[in-house]
Amino acid sequence: MNSAKVVKVEPKKLLPEIYKQLEAIVGPEWISEDRAIVEGYSRGLMVPTDISPKHAKDPTVLPACVMLPGTTEEVQAIVRLCNRYEVPITPYTNGQMFVTPTTSGTVCIHFSRMDRIMEINEKNMTATLQPYVSYNALQAEAMKKGMWNGGTPLATGICKVASQFAGAGIWQTDLKYGTLSRNIVSVKMVLPDGDILVTGSAGQPGTENFWEYSPGPDIIGLTRSSLGTLGLVTEITVKLHTWVGGSSFPEDVGHPSINTYYEDVEKKRFDRPPAPERHRIYWLEFPDYDSEIEALYKIAHSGIGIGLNATGAYSLYYCSQTTEMTNQRAEEEFFFPWNCYVMLAGISSEKQLEYEEKVLKQIARETKGKFLSEEYKPEVLDALAPWSQDCIRHVTGMRMCRGGWSGFVIPIGRISMAKKHSVIWCKALEELGETHITDRGGCGSTPMIYVVNRGHFMYSETDNYPQTHADPNGLDKVLEYLIYSHTASIKERIAGMGAAIAAEPFTSFYPEIGPNTNMFLRKVREAFDPKGIYAPGRRVYTKEEFEKVPMEVVGLINKHREKFSLPAVKAE
16 A cells, blocks of 8 residues: 555635735636636646646646736736735746746736737738737738738747747748847837836837837847746737738648548648748758758858748658657658758749749759759658648647657857757767657757848757656756756857747856846846746846755756856855
């Protein structure tokens, strides 16, 4: 008989008088402290700091209650009340990362009711959205008017434009349009004290909402990628661009059915859409890493195309319809290790497509690139079919056949920096051991590379996919991967680990960044959130929070800092 004591995990509840006041703001149907409800908001999907506490039965991650406001005014009233009683708050949209409470007794604000496209301005080519509007909803409406926002992340059905403002905002068409951060006109946010901040020209009374800057400091730059710790975005205005791909955008030629899924896979009944009108996608293979890097530079600098990326291991699980297929293709090295895909668009005319194709073919000849075609590796080209539309609007992202995505290493640098990233990743694999076969992407093959702004810089991505059902320690290993890679990159002077998102425990334990960005961000936090109620400790620790970091985490970080000849970090 197992005599181990069972510990009952209970969330910390709000005082009844506080709960009643919150209920009066949104109404009883839009607030709940029911255990079944709050459990659903106690675990993120992607990063160890969102997942491990749940596995450890840490009661901190259980919200005291969940609220669904419907307007900016309701959000403001909630924040003012929480500020008065010093009740912590965490925002929630799609639940992917950096969403779980960091402190007991947290009010979780879920924006699912705020899902309206408030305006599409055809003359100024902008769209104003509430925080729960997804990328595919924005695209569907904008494309009817001959416009689109210029790019999407994976899984556009769940990814929200406003939540990407709080994170990275990487798109597959970054080559031409840049990341989300370069396409923001303004944001409206509720600050931790309950004040409302409007950025850009819209912040000046009587001025139109058309320009991202305004007199004074660049507040968008200060608050972007703040992980919801400096303000809750309730409206965001983004730039739109000319779209020539057609007013309707069918998701696919077919849809998978649960009842006949494996038969549908075998007979290829879905995931084979045509490219949008006046758009073409080309796949190239290269004999080695250097040839791929040279081609990426030349294509980016030529001025052609709207998207330029290398896929790495992403093609394994993105283009495989079953887990067995993913694993088999990884074992067989089905996809060529050095590759890229290029998206061309005839925005001005069909002749633009013809010209850009000629330029691309010339660059391929110069860099020993070979196009996949009906004559060369048609089976691989056929397998890559899901990218034909998903480079514009991702529809298979949530069906990717992979393990749990729990760790991502995304440095930023020149295109050639990808090779340094690969060296670090290979050493991490050698020392720590892989969590799954698809961890090998980026070691012996290209990492996922997003080329941005005609090659001024790029994001390079490698990931862990632990099978936590088979390896209970997989999440611990992922955290060590993140620490190892972060520390090695600091030593190698590689910028922007984690897509340049400042998040703990990395912010405070790597003062080399900035230097001392952690101290600056601490001052910013004190200015914006003096009572420390907005997701405390998520982006940067206070001195008191830093001193409470578990010793096992401190020891692990300092172990790797010592490995790379960096001094140990202690609470100041």
